[in-house]
Amino acid sequence: MDCSDRRARAALSFGTAAAAYQRGRPPYPAQAIDWMVPATTRRVLDLGAGTGKLTRQLHERGLETIAVEPDEQMRAELTRDLPGIPALAGSAESIPLPDRHVDTVVAAQVWHWVDTERALPEVARTLTPRGTLSLVWNTHDKRADWVADLDRILHPHGMPPTPSVGVGVDAVQPPFARVEHHTVEWRDHLTPAELIDLVSSGSSVITLPPTERTALLAEVRAFCDTHPALAGTDNIPMPYITHCYRARLLPT
Secondary structure, eight states, X not given: OOHHHHHHHHXXXXXXXXXXXXXXXXXXXXXXXXXXXXXXOOEEEEETOTTTHHHHHHHHTTOEEEEEOSXXXXXXXXXXXXXXXXXXXXXXXXXXXXXXXXXXEEEESOGGGSOHHHHHHHHHHHEEEEEEEEEEEEEEOTTSHHHHHHHHHHOTTSSOSXXXXXXXXXXXXXXXXXXXXXXXXXXXXXXXXXXXXXXXXXXXXXXXXXXXXXXXXXXXXXXXXXXXXXXXXXXXXXXXXXXXXXXXXXXX
């Protein structure tokens, strides 16, 4: 299996862990959403919405929110949790919306999977004039010793096998204006079980052979039970750095 095949397999893997994804993945900090979604936004598209982690937060702000998600199992989880929100089958490369339909498109934890050459014209098509494309990734802050230790368990040979933060941002060019970047540092609070769900929902773990995945999760459970920063607590403060990017659609 070559690199492109592995990447495609990873991109399509999340549905098998949809419930764990919903339980363990973090929301997005309010400061990040404030920065990514202009105050003039009335209708917003959550593109590659997954199980609706960001969809819920956008909806709770009183925005008319539409979710687009290609994976049927992830979409089913979203619909179960947020039955009143339209959840459409589609992707960044094929958005099932009319032209000039939304004021803001937000893609959370997903832009590194898309074909930007096809996705950017689609996003531009669906945006109202001067609309905004915003991209966001939550990343573990490995300046915390225990997070760095956990990362060494998950990726013992160095870098994770799939790219993530900022991948595809350089492709955002006209008809979009210059991309702006903003970061927010914050903490999510997890139980040990939710930390296991967080680990379980990563593509590099989902795509492991079953015996290797079982062994890895057992190692993570032992880590939670024995690491001085985690042992004996049901409230694990996971530090995050959220990277946000935004670009306005240029006037025509």
